[in-house]
Amino acid sequence: MKKMSHLTIFLTLTLTLSAYAAEQNSQLNNLNNHIAAIKIDLQQATQKKSHLQSTLAEIETTEGHLNQQLKNTQQQLSQQQKQLQQLQQQSLPLSTQKKQARKLLQQQIRAAYLFSQQPYLKLWLAPDDMLQTQRLLLYFHYITQSQMQTVMQLQQSIAACEQNQKAIQTQYAQLLTIKQSQMENQTALQKTKTMREQLIATINQHIQSKHQKLISLLDDKKRLENTLQQLHQQITEHVSTAVLDNHPFATLQGKLSWPVRGQVLHNFGTQIDQSELRWDGTLIQAPTGQPVHAVASGRVIFAKWLAGYGLMIIINQGNGYMTLYGRNQTLTKNAGDTVRAGDVIATVGKSGGFHHSALYFSIRHNAQVLNPMLWCR
Numbered sequence: 001m002k003k004m005s006h007l008t009i010f011l012t013l014t015l016t017l018s019a020y021a022a023e024q025n026s027q028l029n030n031l032n033n034h035i036a037a038i039k040i041d042l043q044q045a046t047q048k049k050s051h052l053q054s055t056l057a058e059i060e061t062t063e064g065h066l067n068q069q070l071k072n073t074q075q076q077l078s079q080q081q082k083q084l085q086q087l088q089q090q091s092l093p094l095s096t097q098k099k100q101a102r103k104l105l106q107q108q109i110r111a112a113y114l115f116s117q118q119p120y121l122k123l124w125l126a127p128d129d130m131l132q133t134q135r136l137l138l139y140f141h142y143i144t145q146s147q148m149q150t151v152m153q154l155q156q157s158i159a160a161c162e163q164n165q166k167a168i169q170t171q172y173a174q175l176l177t178i179k180q181s182q183m184e185n186q187t188a189l190q191k192t193k194t195m196r197e198q199l200i201a202t203i204n205q206h207i208q209s210k211h212q213k214l215i216s217l218l219d220d221k222k223r224l225e226n227t228l229q230q231l232h233q234q235i236t237e238h239v240s241t242a243v244l245d246n247h248p249f250a251t252l253q254g255k256l257s258w259p260v261r262g263q264v265l266h267n268f269g270t271q272i273d274q275s276e277l278r279w280d281g282t283l284i285q286a287p288t289g290q291p292v293h294a295v296a297s298g299r300v301i302f303a304k305w306l307a308g309y310g311l312m313i314i315i316n317q318g319n320g321y322m323t324l325y326g327r328n329q330t331l332t333k334n335a336g337d338t339v340r341a342g343d344v345i346a347t348v349g350k351s352g353g354f355h356h357s358a359l360y361f362s363i364r365h366n367a368q369v370l371n372p373m374l375w376c377r
Contacts, residue, residue, distance in 0.1 A: 249317035262286035281362030310352025326360035
């Protein structure tokens with residue numbers, strides 16, 4: 001009768017746990033469906049972001065070409081403005097020389113005319129003097145002709161300068177029109193670019209929100225799977241109530257003390273600087289030199305500098321479990337040393353090329369990374 005009572009209790013407990021497990025399985029299916037929907041949404045948002053980024057790349061490339069064109073146009077405007085100034089400077093002395101030459105020519109013509117209009121002098125002059133007078137008049141004629149040629153050459157030079165000025169002014173006006181058009185295109189392009197950037201920022205926020213939701217759901221799924229596993233173990237195994245100190249590392253989940261006390265900067269599973277990589281441990285901010293304690297008993301299997309982790313110490317906890325402590329300032333244990341829970345194994349630092357003092361802490365089981373938040377209290 002007593003055996004029947006035990007059997008009845010066992011069957012009742014088994015059926016109850018099985019029913020609860022079935023309910024948990026249903027919740028797991030719902031979670032899986034929700035996770036799948038979020039992943040599809042994330043994929044679509046990522047594709048849209050990729051398309052917008054491609055468009056933005058084209059806009060920024062065009063903007064770069066337009067900026068260069070605008071720069072070239074401005075350089076041409078500066079050069080032509082400089083040429084105009086040079087032509088104006090050349091024209092000023094030419095105009096002055098022209099005025100002086102014309103004035104001198106007028107004086108020479110007037111003098112020659114007055115000299116030729118004095119016939120009464122010829123009556124008093126000897127034939128030799130008449131010959132001298134003719135020579136003087138011929139001399140006036142040559143000087144006048146030479147001066148007239150000088151005036152004409154100056155006139156031609158001034159006309160050429162004025163023509164060049166008009167041509168450059170025309171080109172300058174055309175370049176100003178081109179510059180105005182380029183600036184308008186630049187403004188329109190900047191507006192389009194701003195709109196694309198705003199859309200990308202909105203999509204990034206959406207993706208970040210969905211990523212956080214996905215992480216939360218995956219954590220829920222993991223906890224639920226752990227619950228199902230525990231239920232299965234309760235159904236198929238006899239639960240032991242052994243003393244904690246005699247338990248293997250696997251039984252210490254949720255009962256370990258943190259290796260240091262401080263603010264958690266990065267939790268397990270969160271994104272690393274908005275990349276596709278995720279933290280495989282926990283980063284805890286703590287003052288430089290603060291003692292780092294072993295979370296459980298074990299044997300040190302690694303104690304030296306490691307790229308990306310600085311001064312690292314790794315403890316073998318047995319049965320495939322390991323705990324990792326990185327970025328330390330100093331290591332107080334060596335490979336091969338045996339440690340007990342609470343022993344000081346290192347001091348907090350920022351080795352490995354990091355800027356802030358913190359401890360990297362990770363738990364591994366074979367090739368699988370475990371969430372320290374689920375192991376430490």
